Amino acid sequence: MRATSDSIVCDYLVIGAGVAGLRAAISLAAHGQVLVLAKDTLHESASEYAQGGIAAALSDDDEVTLHEQDTLQAGDGLCDPEAVRTLVAEGPHVIEELLEWGAEFDREGGELVFGREGAHSRNRILHAHGDSTGKEISRTLYRKAASLANVRFLSFAAVTDLLMADGEVRGAVAFDERYQKRHPIYARATLLATGGLGRVYKETTNPNVATGDGVAMSWRAGAVIRDIEFVQFHPTALHLDGAPRFLLSEALRGDGAFLRNAAGERFTDELASRDVVSRAIVREISRTGSPHMFLDMTHFGPGVMEHHFPRIYQTCLHYGLDLTRQPAPVHPAAHYAMGGVHTDLNGLTTVPRLFAAGEVACTGVHGANRLASNSLLEGVVFGARAAAAMTALKHCEAKGEIPRTEVFPAMTESHLRSITWEHCGISRNEEGLHTAVSVLRSVPLERRDEATRVDYELRSMRRVGLLIAQAALDRRESRGGHYRSDYPEKAATAVHSRLARSA
Ligand SMILES: Cc1cc2nc3c(=O)[nH]c(=O)nc-3n(C[C@H](O)[C@H](O)[C@H](O)COP(=O)(O)OP(=O)(O)OC[C@H]3O[C@@H](n4cnc5c(N)ncnc54)[C@H](O)[C@@H]3O)c2cc1C
Incomplete structure (x- = not known):
């Protein structure tokens, strides 16, 4: 080297x-x-x-x-x-x-x-x-x-x-x-x-580094981006002030954990697929006006949480939540692309x-x-x-221009993440997706003399948000992780979405 x-x-x-x-x-x-x-x-x-x-x-x-x-x-x-x-x-x-x-x-x-x-x-x-x-x-x-x-x-x-x-x-x-x-x-x-x-979304289980940089930079280089509208939302991320959106694994529901609303009532089949449970939670949140629902493991036998789910148990304990005694506040979150x-x-x-x-x-x-x-x-x-x-590629000359124009979106990360969560999240429709495309497209781009990592990340996140919104808008059906409330049925033929920068 x-x-x-x-x-x-x-x-x-x-x-x-x-x-x-x-x-x-x-x-x-x-x-x-x-x-x-x-x-x-x-x-x-x-x-x-x-x-x-x-x-x-x-x-x-x-x-x-x-x-x-x-x-x-x-x-x-x-x-x-x-x-x-x-x-x-x-x-x-x-x-x-x-x-x-x-x-x-x-x-x-x-x-x-x-x-x-x-x-x-x-x-x-x-x-x-x-x-x-x-x-x-x-x-x-x-x-x-x-x-x-x-x-x-x-x-x-x-x-x-x-x-x-x-x-x-x-x-x-x-x-x-x-x-x-x-x-x-x-x-x-x-x-x-x-x-x-996942960081493109307000609610996510992903670490801070997951800002979609790879998708954004390869799109700029002319690569084809495929099926980007398909985002999997996990139904049960910890929703506690001051704590990260830590994942409460579905193995907990598999082992018998209950989902309850603020009144303690169960409202869905806990063993249904991730998408179905995520949508049920969002519906119940909107029906009851609560900020979150609850995942209840308090009926598990002695030692189950401590021994089968030590990382989850200890992490929640660190944030003052003893899962053997209290149900966990949960909210769906973007999980996987x-x-x-x-x-x-x-x-x-x-x-x-x-x-x-x-x-x-x-x-x-x-x-x-x-x-x-x-x-x-x-x-x-x-x-x-x-x-x-x-390893099959032959050696090539070390050359290539560093792109010079440095412009960055003039918006805050939290604004961007709220737009994508609201309009490109668990349940999508034409009006919301149009809003997301037009808001993200019309963000002014500013020159910065001293850019930060956050500026570069924001540039990636805006591009990825736009790609998701555009592909979700074009897909007039509901399939897998993509749900359109205005097109709830699956189309007869399955087609991939393909987006590439026009030359
Ligand atoms: C909470 C959680 C639980 C999960 N549980 C499971 C599970 O049980 N089983 C399962 O199969 N999957 C699970 N997944 C999904 C799985 O973890 C990921 O899909 C997988 O680990 C991704 O691996 P990766 O190597 O592609 O990327 P990552 O492991 O995310 O690594 C990305 C790397 O890229 C670097 N990077 C990013 N952008 C840049 C940049 N611009 N410049 C330089 N470096 C950059 C980062 O620093 C990091 O080193 C889970 C995901 C989460 C978030």
């Missing part, structure tokens, strides 16, 4: 240090110098917060064809069948690899324990330390990647743009807020592993030398809705596949 005070040249640039980026870096290291960037600390990612688990058809009574069927069913007619087959077929191998690298999944009597989750027809979910699965997988992958001489990490390096030359991506521009400087990083192949876009940067089965986007893997990508495995616990798996499977394809 060659670095001067102004630029860096490496073979492979990986933008993002979640499961997708880390898994890719491990494979890339055998073929050249790899630089892994993270916008914040190396550990601030959705991967670190994933509680539920990782799915793979590994148990004795399971088969990859059953995992395939369950995934297709959840995707509501919009999955790419070949992508799904790839995910489920390669799932068992990547789990074995993780075990080999030291991942400590939960066991009983030495045997792996396979849990069950809604919409999975078999017990196939592996957990680690109860509800810290993503953290354990990230720890394992990070330790492996950091042990390889060819892998370097750079934290607090926010990528703002992709570097373009001759119609190809030749690396990216990273912003160093401390010195108000942007550095070009040149590479023969670039992987976007920037995660999700099914769509993103369109890729083929090897992570290649529609722009040469640009790859994408993990939540930022739209491989087609999730279709219109994600099957729980398939996203960590997708990150690992497609992170490895993208790396294999990246």
